[in-house]
Amino acid sequence: MARSKKKTISTEIEDLNLVPIMNLVVCLIPMVLVGMSLVKIGVINVNAPRFGMGQAEPSDDEEKPLGLTIAIAEDGFRLTATGADINTELGEAPAAPAGDPAAAAMPQPGVFIAKNGDVYNYTELYNKLVVLKDNHADETIVNLTADAKIPFKFVIKVMDSIRFRLETDKYDDAESFTAASPKMESNQQVLLWPDVVFAVAKQ
């Protein structure tokens, strides 16, 4: 009986040599990591700055704008307005900084929000701006100014505190203010004082 000879063909496949590709990938990953920043960058919109605190007087038949200004000083915030008596609206006596009789003698020295120790009182700033917004619902513009040496980060914190209305109109402590979420209407955040205009008085 004839025996068929079976030729054995090697079916083993050599492993693909991935080492060069690995080298390439290992080089590319650090390069991309170095080139990209892992922190998320956002932006805050601001309006063109207004230099000099002067403002054109509206004619008699025009409603006078509120002209609200927040000034960041070393010792706290000062709120002033050219178009309304915010001291009366906020139920605050004209509070000039201590030892400043000239400011106290001004017709509207504004409202002063002192620091809590070394920390600015953003909660009280929000509470007062909500009251002013309720009294002047059409107003959106707020002028923001600061002492020359105030760090920029405090300006950003003030803008964060006043742009949107939160769940509640009044907060008693900083913790609840920090934890609060923005108030939503029709799936959009309710604005408080969104149009910030930078102002600086010429020296």
Add this chain to the structure above:
Amino acid sequence: MVKLTKSQDDHGKSREEIISEWVAQQSQAARQGRKARRLPEGEATVTINSLMDAMTIILVFLLMNYSIDPLRVDSSEDLKLPPSTTDINPEPSATVTITAKGIVVNDEVVATLNADGQVDKTKKLGGDETALQIQPLFEALNEEASRQKEVSRLAGSRFDGLLTVIAHGETPYRLVTEVLYTAGQAEFSRYKFAVLKGGQRGT
């Protein structure tokens, strides 16, 4: 038995002995082949296929993030962006970077800052310390504005005058306003401040 006797060859081996000898040789050769493919004693290989998969996925992820980021900020001790609660994403635009040591436009330092974070008065318009316009910054931004206008003209679009200010958190407010004023003189009329996303309100 007769058959066996007949199958004996010249060396006096029976057919079965020859076959069993051949089988033994083949199996020994196979053993030696396997042994030859084995690595020397004490060495081992790593299967890199799965590692390769993981690295490819990481590389694709990083490249995708890299390509969709319109604003890149290399954080350092001299450039720490202030945190904010904003959720607005940056747009492609001209940028001015204010670090603790200088003002940078298009990767070029246009003005250095002193220890107080102020520009030397010789760099200001008319050499006046109280002036708001920083002359080398104005020239750099003016050039950038001209370039963008030319690009807009060729593309058939309008120059939007958008400028993103990337400022160190400790930058004095006065310097920020000087930069904004100078940008305004160079026909940039819309501003955005770059911030770190994920900040907490009022802290």
